[in-house]
Amino acid sequence: MPDTSLPMTERSAAPPQPVRFRGGGFTVKGHRWAALLAFVVLIAVWESTNRFGLVSELFLPPPSAVASALAAMAQDGSLWQHLKASLMRIGVGWVMGTVAGMAVGFAMGIGSVARAVGVPLVSAFFPIPKIALLPLFILWFGIGEPSKFATIGFGVFFPTVIATYSAIDSVPRNLIRMAQSFGLPWASILRKIVLPGALPGILAGFRITASIALILVVAAEMIGAEYGIGAFVLTAGNLMLTDQLLAGVLVLSLLGLSIGTVLSILERRLLKWR
């Protein structure tokens, strides 16, 4: 319907000018194929530097050689042997550190005494590079698996504590007040409000601790292990088998990606409400 509410003179005084669009940019758009293309270009450039003799194969073997080394490892079974050892260490160490870290983080999140005691301790211990403690753990627990579990567990513990109590702090206090005003018991408030409310922060912490566990397992295996991706990478480096070394690094990268994917799936399932 035309707007006839203005007098005729107002409507026809000057020729209308189109309003120039000024709202472009500053928005992030999805480019589905860009990442894939970037990988393809990177691998192509890398491969061609070797093919054209620009870089020695000893110092940087081409992707095709790395892929062949990986295939050979998979065929002779050594890949699975190393991977199994690393996964077991990551799994046990991460679970130990996470369970203990969540328990302490929860105590610090809801208890003022636990927080008063815990915050200075966590602040003091958190910055220590945990791998520096491996010799001490070897002294305590021996060269076998327990010292590696302890290193990974200790490394995972502190970030989990911090993530958990920060996540509890971020639970809106109005929800807790609401629950109290309806007379919900303390345990119900913890289970039905604090825990689900803190879950996004706790899961974000899992991402960080999974990466820490991966770094620590490689470092621990480099110091004292027969099997494991870290041990394999170190041996390959010592023998100048750079194609195998990079195959090991590739396995670590894929392992990190897989852990990230599992956590993403977990987040999508558990945090559908966001």
Add this chain to the structure above:
Amino acid sequence: MRLIIKDLCHRYDDLVVLDGIDLTVQEGEVLAVIGPSGCGKSTLLGIAGGIVAPTSGTIAVAGEVPDGCLNPITFIFQDFALLPWRSVEDNLSLVLEHHPLSAAERRERIESGLRRMGLWDFRKALPKQLSGGMRQRVGIARALAVRPAMLLLDEPLSALDAQTRELLMEDFLSLWQRERTTAVYVTHNLDEALRLADRVVVLSRRPGRLREIVTIEEPRDQRLEPSAQAHLAEVRDRLWHLIRAEAQLADREIADA
């Protein structure tokens, strides 16, 4: 149910928020509390509902609670306070789960609350899928599910747009028409107070002291009638006169802080 507040004082460290409040909320009455920002209105409500411990003074309730009442003093919150990870019906279920109700009775309470607020078709929705007005309706349905004897409403409409406020005021009017639930209604909006309350308590700026109690004589269901307008305008002017200068001072205090 009646609420009796005697010589109530409250302070946060050195900051005195409420000072010497004596007030009785009668059974079935809707009492509005107005006053400048920071005068302790919400603190008063928190103390009345037992979720803020007063520094001194007494709060008591007297009278019968209705049949099936699970939470005699029940809040309706300004920010709705809904659990974002629970559906609409599960938000209602939350406040019933710790009571020894049969599954059938719990379902009946949830259904009755949701149907009364026109939310039955949205029972599976998450709060983020609802408009602000609908979220507050969930908050009201949740309060109704426990069949309260007294409602404490903390600026329940202030986060909503004008049209939704109007619609929800109609909901409150029909609720109080039907059930005569005692209510304390904290607001900074004079029109809401004039439309909904039987009496309006005016608090001074911090520390909040009781300045005046204004009774609104017109029955609630006749306050939109032309015949009531002149008197309501007079009451409004009087209330505004009482809080205007203090509201300005309180505003400056907040800006300075």
